[in-house]
Amino acid sequence: MAAPTEPQELVTVIIDGKEHKVPKGTNLLEVCRSVGSDVPYFCYHKGLSSPAVCRQCLVDVKGAPKPVPSCYTAVADKMEVTTNSPKILDIRRQMLEFTLLNHPIDCPICDKAGECSLQKHYFDWDGKLARNEGIKVRKAKVVDLGKHIVLDQERCILCTRCIRVCDEVAKQSELTMAYRGSHEVLTTAPGHRLDNPYSLNTVDVCPVGALTSKDFRFARRAWELSSVPSVCPGCATGCNIEIHATRGKIHRLVPRENLAVNKFWMCDEGRFEYKAVHENRLLLATMGGKRAGLDVAVAESARLLREAVAKDPGKVGVVFSAMATNEDTHALVRLALDGLKIGRAYLGGKPSGWSDKILVSSDKNPNTVGVERIVPPPLRPLKELASDVASGAVTALLVLGNETLTLDKSKLSALVVLSSHQGLLVEAAHVALPIATWAESHGSFTNRDGRVQQIHAAFPPRGEGMPAWRAAALLGSKLSVDLAYASAAEVFADASARYPFLKELAWATPSKPVQLRFGDSRG
């Protein structure tokens, strides 16, 4: 990555006749775009180094003998830049003509169509019909490049962004260019594959449809998808993502720029977090493993809990989940600890896994920090629960989350589970209530650095599912615990008045899904 220049003194540059004051050494391309002089590019990427190979961003600098690539030029004092002279526009058009010379006529079957930089730049800057009648150079069409990636060498415009992603982000140099001229192709070393934990970022940075994700290939046309900003639930890093979904089904997760967290990237593992949203879901309330009406199930859970608490609240346990949002956790604290005075709190969640120094955390839960800050100690580890049940220290349980636990049910007078998914615990439960997943709820996660980040629902919960805070409020209404929340925003407002780490944080209006066809090109 280009060494970030410390903003020092301001210099004066003249761009298309207008004076601007910018920090010395800023990238000229960024300056031009920030002041409204649109300069197109293929090879440049904010998070990567600039090789200046695509020649799309050429601009005229007064005094320079020939046009300079703005992505490779730092601003200097008194620089006079022209981005839209007839000569520059002509160069831009001619470079596009070269780029299109051997490009296959693939738009109707190309995954990138609709969010393709080449389409966008041709339409914005070229708009001339083909002049050559020659036969295009043929290259390999379906190259199995790696575990997740398929390469179409004909579509590749040789910008080398993907090579730099591997070199600079994943720190594993796996891709390279081979051959020369119109026969130049992107490839791996013979016998090697593109196989690093960040390989799918190459698909995101690819300005055309050369690199496609096997998972998303031919799944949906890009413009049919609607985008919602969210946060990856895959680990404690909390990479900012966009959920791309249509008609209640997620088709892909892509990283969203956040320089403080994930910059422009996310790991491959995180991208497949969406699959669980659609698999093995608990959609309807059950009692003893059988379908029950939601009202009946809520009333029964309330009765079981009331009786258990009446007997001895110290022997009732509540399991929190490091997968749940701050809002869900707070509502459960209000219900179980404040309201019912339940004595024992446990923390569940996914087990730890691998990590690296780039993005991946070993804690595979998105909100461990948040739950630990919200739930008053002692918060016992989940592994103590089975023995506590066996020993009779816990005789009734309220569980949030889809825990894989085997409990001695004969020792439990009540097992009420709030879960988004089917599982052993749901089957064993006296009552199980369906809960919304992260993709269906508004809320916030606190990542490993204590950064609170908001997530947004991509679509309403399926079936009878509801956010856990609403389930807590429903139970509260039957158990004379006043939790009259109408929205996640209200839970957040209540929580932020109580916990220092949520103080002075603003709750943004929930984002509505935006159809990608109305957005700009993501290329």
Next chain:
Amino acid sequence: MASEARSDLAPRRRIVFGEADVSDFDETNDLPVESMPLRMGPSHPAMHGTIRIELEVEGEKIKTSDIQIGYLHRCFEKECESATWTQVFPYTDRLNYVSPMLNNVGYALAVEKLLDIDKKIPERAQYIRVIVGEVSRVADHLTCLGASAMELGAFTVFFYLIKAREWLWELLEEISGARLTHSYVRIGGVVADMPDGWASRLLDVLGKARTALGDADKLLTNNKIFRDRMDGVGIIAKEDAAGWGLTGPVARSTGLAYDVRKDHPYLVYDRFDFDVPVGTTGDNFDRYAVRMEEIFQSMRILEQALDKIPAGPILIDDVRVALPAKRETYNTIEAMIAHFKLIMDGIHVPPGEVYSFTEGGNGELGFYLVSDGTGRPWKCRVRPPCFANLAILDKVLPGLFIADVVPTFGMINMIGGECDR
């Protein structure tokens, strides 16, 4: 029975409505003159157009009237915001559905002005737009005259004129593929050239239409029944016409010689020799006469246009506006991308706003468009001529007889699709 015999009968019962004052009764006619509500429409056999007129009548006389529109509201303007600029054309067909070509042309001109390509439209396309537009205007007036005559009992005239309209619509079907909902005009030109022999067929049809109009003229213009119901009925003053924003034949019947084609020439109208007929009294008959004459003036324009039309392209040569030829699209990546972007994203119209107006069948048809730089209109507002024209009916109707509503409304020529949008 002799009248003497009746005097033997018991005094006739006086019918009292509600709490009417006895002094309200006109003793001479012995008719109750207390006002009575009368609702015409929204479905009325003698009114073409879905509209409700709430009348307050005293006997046969109209005391007040309340025009209630909106029965054909289809969210046209809102719908446009989710369509690409090109996808709006089928919606405009359904504004004034008697002359869709004129709406197509009016909308295309507005977008072209916003795109700043209005001076670059190929000349042949401009001539074709004038031709199909004037054919539509003739069809529009034929419909108005024919239907109004029918509503006054002249059924034969209706057949003569509608037959002539059908000949014209067959020609429009031939050129566009659809009899009524043409969607023929495109931003940057028109979608197809005139078929072989179309021009001579049009001239033939104009000749036949002249004959039909001559017959109608003989049947109507000096017909005592027709004149009695038209002359001096529904008079609109010239000042009112200007003040109420009336345009088109309704305004011209009052003597207000405003015609967009003459006053603000667009396309190639400044190259043709034609007159703008005006009335003198602003009554129904003047509106009939103005429309009759306008048909002949349109025919004059058509003959000149067919004579002068140059050869050349019919669509602008710019792949960012007009779809490239299919041969290019299927065989080159450049045209493929252009096609893809135009269909999926729409034409990129630079941010800005425009009000563009043309002479529609009923008067000034205006399009106010706002673009935010995307492929869809941010706002599309229509100034429908018959909306303003209809508004004055509230002022005109009081004082007339109930039977006058039919010819007066007919001569305003309200078109639901356009008025209600």
